[in-house]
Structures are given as structure tokens and as C-alpha cells.
Amino acid sequence: MATMSDAEWEAIRLTLLVALTAVAFSLPLAMVTGWVLAKWQFPGKFLLETAVHLPLVLPPVVTGYLLLVTLGRQSFIGSLLESQLGLRMVFDWKGAAIASAVVGFPLLVRPIRLAFASVDPRLIEAARTLGASPRDAFLSITLPLSRPGILSGCVLAFARSMGEFGATMMIAGSIPGQTRTVPLMIYAMLDTPGGQATAERLVVASVIIAAAAMLASELLQRYAARQAEGSHG
Amino acid sequence: MATMSDAEWEAIRLTLLVALTAVAFSLPLAMVTGWVLAKWQFPGKFLLETAVHLPLVLPPVVTGYLLLVTLGRQSFIGSLLESQLGLRMVFDWKGAAIASAVVGFPLLVRPIRLAFASVDPRLIEAARTLGASPRDAFLSITLPLSRPGILSGCVLAFARSMGEFGATMMIAGSIPGQTRTVPLMIYAMLDTPGGQATAERLVVASVIIAAAAMLASELLQRYAARQAEGSHG
Amino acid sequence: MSRESHLQFSAGTKYATGFSVELAFDAAPGITAIVGSSGSGKTTILQMIAGLVTPLRGSILLGSRTLYSQTLGISLPPEDRKIGYVFQDYRLFPHLSVEANLHYGLARSPDQKLELIQVAEKLQLKQLLKRFPRSLSGGERQRVAVARAVLQSPALLLLDEPWSAVERELRDTMATWIESVVEQLSIPAILVSHDEASVARYAQKIVTLDKQ
Amino acid sequence: MSRESHLQFSAGTKYATGFSVELAFDAAPGITAIVGSSGSGKTTILQMIAGLVTPLRGSILLGSRTLYSQTLGISLPPEDRKIGYVFQDYRLFPHLSVEANLHYGLARSPDQKLELIQVAEKLQLKQLLKRFPRSLSGGERQRVAVARAVLQSPALLLLDEPWSAVERELRDTMATWIESVVEQLSIPAILVSHDEASVARYAQKIVTLDKQ
Amino acid sequence: SSSADRSAQSGVLISAAASTRDVMEELAADFSDKQQLDVRVNSGASSALARQIIEGAPAHLFLSANRDWAEEVEKEGRAAQIIPLLSSRLVVVVPKGNPAGIDGAADLYSDKVKILALAESQVPAGKYADEVLGKLQLLSSLEASRRIVRASDVRTALRFVQHREADAAIVYATDAKISSDVEVLFAFDERLHSKIEYTLVILTSAKERPGALEFAKFLQSSQAHVRYKQLGFTPLFEPVDAK
Numbered sequence A, B: 001m002a003t004m005s006d007a008e009w010e011a012i013r014l015t016l017l018v019a020l021t022a023v024a025f026s027l028p029l030a031m032v033t034g035w036v037l038a039k040w041q042f043p044g045k046f047l048l049e050t051a052v053h054l055p056l057v058l059p060p061v062v063t064g065y066l067l068l069v070t071l072g073r074q075s076f077i078g079s080l081l082e083s084q085l086g087l088r089m090v091f092d093w094k095g096a097a098i099a100s101a102v103v104g105f106p107l108l109v110r111p112i113r114l115a116f117a118s119v120d121p122r123l124i125e126a127a128r129t130l131g132a133s134p135r136d137a138f139l140s141i142t143l144p145l146s147r148p149g150i151l152s153g154c155v156l157a158f159a160r161s162m163g164e165f166g167a168t169m170m171i172a173g174s175i176p177g178q179t180r181t182v183p184l185m186i187y188a189m190l191d192t193p194g195g196q197a198t199a200e201r202l203v204v205a206s207v208i209i210a211a212a213a214m215l216a217s218e219l220l221q222r223y224a225a226r227q228a229e230g231s232h233g
Numbered sequence C, D: 001m002s003r004e005s006h007l008q009f010s011a012g013t014k015y016a017t018g019f020s021v022e023l024a025f026d027a028a029p030g031i032t033a034i035v036g037s038s039g040s041g042k043t044t045i046l047q048m049i050a051g052l053v054t055p056l057r058g059s060i061l062l063g064s065r066t067l068y069s070q071t072l073g074i075s076l077p078p079e080d081r082k083i084g085y086v087f088q089d090y091r092l093f094p095h096l097s098v099e100a101n102l103h104y105g106l107a108r109s110p111d112q113k114l115e116l117i118q119v120a121e122k123l124q125l126k127q128l129l130k131r132f133p134r135s136l137s138g139g140e141r142q143r144v145a146v147a148r149a150v151l152q153s154p155a156l157l158l159l160d161e162p163w164s165a166v167e168r169e170l171r172d173t174m175a176t177w178i179e180s181v182v183e184q185l186s187i188p189a190i191l192v193s194h195d196e197a198s199v200a201r202y203a204q205k206i207v208t209l210d211k212q
Numbered sequence E: 001s002s003s004a005d006r007s008a009q010s011g012v013l014i015s016a017a018a019s020t021r022d023v024m025e026e027l028a029a030d031f032s033d034k035q036q037l038d039v040r041v042n043s044g045a046s047s048a049l050a051r052q053i054i055e056g057a058p059a060h061l062f063l064s065a066n067r068d069w070a071e072e073v074e075k076e077g078r079a080a081q082i083i084p085l086l087s088s089r090l091v092v093v094v095p096k097g098n099p100a101g102i103d104g105a106a107d108l109y110s111d112k113v114k115i116l117a118l119a120e121s122q123v124p125a126g127k128y129a130d131e132v133l134g135k136l137q138l139l140s141s142l143e144a145s146r147r148i149v150r151a152s153d154v155r156t157a158l159r160f161v162q163h164r165e166a167d168a169a170i171v172y173a174t175d176a177k178i179s180s181d182v183e184v185l186f187a188f189d190e191r192l193h194s195k196i197e198y199t200l201v202i203l204t205s206a207k208e209r210p211g212a213l214e215f216a217k218f219l220q221s222s223q224a225h226v227r228y229k230q231l232g233f234t235p236l237f238e239p240v241d242a243k
């Protein structure tokens, strides 16, 4: 890795920034969505589910295209963001983060939903009799017992973000040092004479980052499990 | 939908064929992998995890490129498949199914792993004392109790397959009526003058299929839950 | 006998399976036992008092507080009832140590009249405070469940088979201690137990639930 | 007394927490009780017999079969021991109906000497066959656990507090019935119970486990 | 984020068609060094680039692979000036050594070519190829016999030939130059397709951005002229030498 160029380091830095931002900012919404899907029953619930899964079903380029239309300068949201907050999404790493967040959202929600659904409701009842409000019981019982699922969702969404190409390319473009994330750079290098070596280095770097993420999640999981000596009381 | 052309119907048929084949054939391997990740502890386990997640971390085009190199006519495997079995993967729907299976694999494994890990081992012990071999206990206890997780993984992988573009394009090309799946056709139509309408119809069709899949999984889930009147004994 | 902490129960409910139960009784401070055969509805009564099963009719009053009233449309959420509940199936929190389990209700209680360490000592749990529920024996779990419910200094204590998994000697220790706690806090305790000896010895009043 | 179905237990183990237990006893066909205070290791002994906890030393023989032997390096897997185990925490299969729970061991047993319907009737479970464990009362669950273990016609029966959640009357029905089953099958049964009355009345032999 | 934000506020940004990425990045680097000005290149499919500009992407210049997308941008009022910059030849490539023994255009519809790789019809290169095959009256028969594989871009079409999965591909002469595993069999007569015209669009936003117009001029300098030719492009302009 001694031979990595500045541009490659910049792409890696950018990818990490985008992936972490995407996961961090979509996590709260994913938890709310996971909760609603796990605990509420309402007619047409599968429509919400479909909506959540849309970014997975649609080709990423289409998702990117829709984001471009939604957040572009000509759109209501885009113009509002720019005039009120001075935020521009198109050709910006923040746009790339939004693309990653949207594309990774279903991967984040599913395991969280499953985890919430499988927490034994009798434990929640016990917490309530011990003085915990529903919110308190969620934070002190449901949340820690759902840690493996939440972690799982984060790992999936993070990994997906590391490889996100189509949607990012549409909204953020591929500007070296600015929005050219690792996948975009790999793609560019694949077609460049002499770019093969760079592409290979970047693939290796992605793999290493992914391995680090797995290791981290594995350790966190083991730590949590040791804390609880297994989750079956 | 009365206006859908034959080519569009053909793309939909092909996409369903590819997605269902991909999920059906990768499910057994995903279960084995999920089991190993859930139940075994071994040094360097995170390396296996990383390997499983690679198709998520790498841009799909890169995955497709690697598949092309691995399964292509010039490769050992590819030439073997062609000479011995008369099977050609490149430019074939079977190649598209492999691409979908590979890209969807991490999405299939994660929830299954989580489900296996969260089955109460005390129930397995009880089954063993009642005369069940480990394999029997897996089939009669672990598997049915993991149904929500397995279903979840299948839904994710199926949905992902519906939207798979990059890897499919690399290995299967885009031959109308032969390997042009819905995402490839949407891509082709997106920027074609007059193609917008087709692209929109296909997006709508994808969404409807996804909704149907969600509805099916929801019903299956509810059916299974009714069977068990909830999973907390 | 202070009216302030008197339980007046008169309610009934019905499960989807067709089973229905109906009961009316008063419980003054001290131990009131509910006895009845297996499946007669004892746990269901306790769950109605705790707010975990909603009655279909009637009212439940605790001192001057209305916990439930069909006519008034009142149904206090469980966390506002200040009721300590020892579940028949314990329901310890698997991710918390014994100490954290005991602390759970204590930390959420406005008036902490009992000390964690002293209660743990009384119920012979002091050696187990750092352990997790998974590695406890049946009787140990049961004692943690009792300690956890008592430690929140409730206005009413519900005990569903609180000593079914311990030997006679420990059972007497537990019963005597609960008797003293109930007296100290001046609250009613509802005891469900199939152990006739301890019911006869410790209950001031016995309510019998017939299978309907 | 047939040697064929005699349990010879002489083994010990130790948990990571430091707790260790060691015991030697024989059990002939009929009911042998193990008594001892909460946390003294009764459940641990049963788990060693069933093959769920591996002893650190000693041997466990059932008739002519070696279930475990440290010196011979033998440890039969639980499913080959033909031991019916009523767990202290029941362990019913949540996804199976009562009937399917009862059927589970029966279907996997080579010689089916008992009828599901008759056992269900004896333990007053006939009304519950289509129900799922989640909606059963404590005593109902316990009876399903007992019926499930007995129905596999085991070569040895382990009963960990099998009637702690039912009233005196039903307890006697259960004990008398188990006594007759044990006699019919001519097998030993190991009973762990804190109910001194039923131990005194039904156990032919009492082994006392001291806290070490 | 800081460096990225700064350059977005001060530098010049050109959105360039994927097939011109290498030369544009090279010229941008040259110009940046000389002028102490930051020029960045955003590359992608011309269609995507045009849409991004229409949706407000902060680019100052746009190099489209054809005239259509340039005009699309103009229609939306974002173009200040449109300059035909480069042309290219459309060629047939085959795996090195021509294993199928393809002889000329007539062989494209013969048993020698089981798979012909083309870019998708909406990608400029694919559109030109369609025109050529249409004029040669080969397109419908090739399509009917399912011998045409469409690639998402022209480089992927090339790659299929590199890996010998396709027997031939129609690509730009400039693409053929980057791979040593393929050989150019022949170039099509330019009259068989509409003019290949890489079109430089000076966007309205270029006027307020110091250096943008200078860089546009640099792209038409004699130094650039030489580079284009080396890479296989045909410049459509007379060098106007910027100082």
C-alpha cells in the first residue's frame, strides 16, 4: 500500500466519510421504520414494506436519477435546501451520502425489524410493571436485546455503501478528489490504460476495510454477548 | 398495462426466472454458511464473513467483471463447463442468475445467520433428549423457528435480484429477449427518445412485483405466526 | 387497617379460546391468598391487577386510586400502578446481571424504602450479583424475581408461586421476610401458591377461585 | 429387580463459576428422589445423566449400557440415551401445538408403549391438544412437559420439579400415575422435588445432595 | 470535506463524456499546473452528464459525445455557446489475430460472427453503430437472430471482445487504441452514419467563473490539437492559440 497515490487515499477517505455518514444518519429513521413494521398491524402494511424495499428493487441508476430529479436545483426540495441552508446535493459528497443512505435503507431496516419482532413481549411486560414507560422499556430492554440485529443492519448498509456505484454516479458525479468514491474510481480505472493496477489496489483496500468492519462488528457482538452471557434467560 | 409490448413482457418473465433461480439455488448454501457463522467459533471467522460480504462491498460491475473472468470461455471453469456440460454462462440467462445469486448472497446469509443464532439452545437440548439427532433437531426446531429470518433473507435477495444491473450486464450482456432483464431494459430505455414511457412502465412493473413479493412474505409470515400463535413459549 | 392501601377487585375477562373468569374480593394490607386448581385463572387475575390483561368489565381500585374502571373508561398503564409482580415464569432480563435486574425497578421507583444489598442478603443472592440469569438454578432465578419485585417498594405485591422452586426451609425464610416487608410497607400482597402449608400459615385471607 | 434397567451414577463436574458437584448413587426401577437446597446441583446431576452437561470424571451406567465413562472415553449423545427429561423450565416447543409437542418424542421412539390420547386424558390435557404453549397456564405447561417426556417410553425418567405448579389434588393424580407408568415400564425415575410430602410418599429411595 | 468545498467554490469543473475522460484529465492537469487554477473533470455517460447539468450541477463546461445532448442542455437555457470539438471514426474490432477470420463488413452477418457487441442504442457509440448496420441492411437480421449483445457503454463492448466472448464489436477508434488484446479490422465509411461530433458546451455559469473560458480556449489550443490526434480523435477546429 506504500504505492497508493493521493487520489486513491482521497477516494478511500471520501468513501468512508460517505458510508459512515449514510449509516449514521439513516439509522434513526431505520429504527422507527423497523419498529412500525415489527409492531404495528395496519391494512396495506405491505405497501410500506414495498416502499422501504424500493431502492433495492430499482436499478441504482434509476434511484440515482429519481434522487437527481428530487434534490436537483429545479426541484422544490433542492431549491429550498439551497436557498435556505446553502446546501447543494448535486455534485457533492452529501449527495453521495444521501444516495448511499437511500440504497442501503432496506438492508438496514430488515434485520432491525426482525430483531425488534423477536424480543419476547413478556420481558417488556415485566419492565412495565417495574415502572418503565414504553419508551424506557424500549431503550432498556428492546434496544440492547436487538443489538445483534441492529449491528447486522449497519454492517450490511455500510458494506453496500462501500460498493455503491450507480446512484452515486447519477447524483454526485465522479469528480476526482471531490465525489469520486472508491467504486467510481475502480470503474474509471478499469477502462484506463495502465489503470488496472490502481483498480486492483482499490479493490484490495475495499476488501481490507470490509474485513475491518466485519472484525469490528464481530468484536462488538462478542463483547455484547459476553456482557450478557448469551441472550436466553 | 394493456400497452406492454412483447419485449417488455419477455424482460419481466426473464427477470422473474433469473431472480427465482438465483434465490432458490443459493438458499441451501446460504443456510450452511449462516449455520457456520451462527454456531461455529474459529479463529479468523471474520475472514469468512468478509468473503461472504464481498459482493456487497465491491461495485457490482467489478463483481461482474470477476465473474466474466472466472466463468468466461477463456477461463478454466468456463471452458470446462462448455466442453463437458455444454453450458455457457456468458451471454446466457444462467449467467445472469449466477450474477444475481452472488450479488444477493450476503443479503440472504445475514438474516438467516441471525435467526439461527437466536434460536434458544435449550429447545435444541430438549429435542435431543426426545430422540432427535442434531440434523433432526435442526429440521424440526431450528428451521421452523428461523422462518422469519429465512423469509427475510429471501425477500432481500429477491428484491436485490430484481434491481441487479452492473454484474448482470457484465456477464450476461443485454440481448433483447434473451438476457435483457428489466433493469437492463430500463437502462436502455431511460435515455432513448420515446423510451421514457417504456422505462416508466417497467419501473411500475418492478414495483408491482416487489409489492407482490412483500405481500406474499407478509402472508407467509402471518400464516406461520398463526400456526405458532407467536414464537414465545 | 388503612383505606389508603386497600385493594378492591371486582372484574372479569375472557380469552379468545372461550375461557372466562370473574372474581370479586378485597385485600387489606397483609397477605391474601388466591387458591384454585391449575388453569382456573389465578394468573389471569394477577395480570388484570397489574394492567397486563384488560378486563372486560368491572373495576379495580387500590386505595383511593382507580386502576381500572369500565364505566369511567379508566385503565392505568402498568408502569403507573406501582405494583410489584413476581411472575410465575420469572421473566428476568437476560442481558442484565442479577444486580442490574434487581436495580431495574429500584431505579425507577420514587421512594426507595429497601436496600438492594440487604434484600440480596435476605434471599441468599449476594454471591450471585455479578452473574447473569442464564447460569442460575431454578430456585435462584425465582429468588431474583422476588427480590426485583419487592425492591421497587410497590403499593401492592403480586406473588405468583414465589417459592415453588425452593426447599421448605428457604421457603419459610422467604415467606417470613415477605410478611415483614408487607407489614413494613403496609401494603397488600396477593399470593398465588399451590403450597397449602404456606398458604395456611402466612395468608390472612384466602380467596378461592373455582374453575367455571 | 432387573439389572437391565438399573442406573449407576458416579460422576462430578464443575462450572466456570467455580461451583462443583460430585455424587454417587444407584437407582433401581421405581422412584428415587434427589433432595437438596436451592443451587445445590440437583439440575446439574440430571443434566449429566441426560448428556446435556459433560461430567469431568466418573461413569454413568444404565443397565448394561455405558452412558458415560471417563476412563473408556464414552459419552453417548442425548438422543441415544433413551431418557425422558421433564425440565424444570419445561422447554415446550413454541411453534408446535400441544399435540405436536406430545407427539415429538413419541414419533422418535422405537417402542411406543403409551397412547397419546390416554396420557393426555390422565394429565387433563385433552381440551388443550390444539392449543399452543404460549397460551397455557403454568400448571398446564408443566403437565405437557411431563406427558411429552413420558410418551417416548424412556428407559429412565428424569423429573425436575414436575408438579411444582399444580395443586395438591392434581399433584397426587400425577404422582400416582407416574408411579404406575414407572412400574409398567419397569424403569427408574429420578425425582427432584421440594415438596417433602410427595417425596416422602412416592420415593422408594432418597438421595441427599449437600451444598459443597 | 473542507478541500472539496473549497474547490467547488473556486475551481473550474468540466463534465466530460466517458470516452474523453483520459485526455480531459490530462489536459486539465496541464492547464491547472500552468495557470495555478484548479480544473476538475467529472466524467460519465453524456446522457447522465446532461441531466445533471439540467438539474443544476455546478459545472462550467460540458463535453458531450454527440450533438444531441449538447442541444438538450441548450434547450434548457444552460448553454452560452456550442463548439464542435472532435470527431472520431467508428471501427470494427476483433480479438487479436482475428480468430474468426472476418474479412469485411459483409462478414458481419455470416456464421463467422456469432456475437457482435454494440453499445446500447441510446449511448452515442451505439446509436452510430445502429445507423451503420441499418444502412448496410444488417441490423434487423442480426437482431432477429439474436447475435447482437448490447453493452451499457462502449468500453464494455470492447471488453467483451478482449475476453473473446464476442467475435467482434463496433467501437470508436479511440477506444480500440487502449487495448492490446484487440485489433482494428476496418473503419466504416463516415457517410454511413451521422457525423460523430464531440461537442463542447460553454455553460452560462462559465462567465462568472475565472478560468473557465480560458480552459475552453486551451481545449482548442495547438497543444490540445496534437494530443487529440495522438489518441485517435479528429479535431474539428483550427488551433486558436491561447497565451
Ligand SMILES: Nc1ncnc2c1ncn2[C@@H]1O[C@H](COP(=O)(O)OP(=O)(O)OP(=O)(O)O)[C@@H](O)[C@H]1O
Binding pocket: C015, C016, C017, C019, C036, C037, C038, C039, C040, C041, C042, C043, C044, C045, C088, D134, D135, D136, D137, D138, D139, D140, D165, D166
Ligand atoms: N393468552 C391466553 N390465550 C388464551 N387462553 C389463555 C391465555 N392465557 C391463559 N389462558 C387459559 O386461561 C385459563 C386460565 O389461565 P391462568 O394462567 O390464569 O391459570 P392459573 O390459574 O394461573 O393456572 P396455573 O396454576 O396452572 O398457573 C387456562 O385454561 C389457560 O389455558
Ligand SMILES: Nc1ncnc2c1ncn2[C@@H]1O[C@H](COP(=O)(O)OP(=O)(O)OP(=O)(O)O)[C@@H](O)[C@H]1O
Binding pocket: C134, C135, C136, C137, C138, C139, C140, C165, C166, D015, D016, D017, D019, D036, D037, D038, D039, D040, D041, D042, D043, D044, D045, D088
Ligand atoms: N451454566 C452454568 N454456569 C455456571 N454456573 C451454573 C450454571 N448452571 C448452574 N450453575 C450454578 O450451579 C449451581 C447448581 O445449579 P443447579 O441448577 O444444578 O441447582 P439446583 O440444585 O437444581 O437448584 P434449584 O433447586 O434452585 O433448581 C448453582 O449455584 C447455579 O448457580
Ligand code: MOO
Binding pocket: E017, E018, E019, E020, E044, E045, E046, E047, E065, E123, E124, E125, E153, E154
Ligand atoms: O462517451 Mo459516451 O457518452 O460512453 O459515447
Ligand SMILES: [Mg+2]
Binding pocket: C042, C043, C044, C088, C160, D137, D138, D139
Ligand atoms: Mg398461573
Ligand SMILES: [Mg+2]
Binding pocket: C137, C138, C139, D042, D043, D044, D088, D160
Ligand atoms: Mg434446579
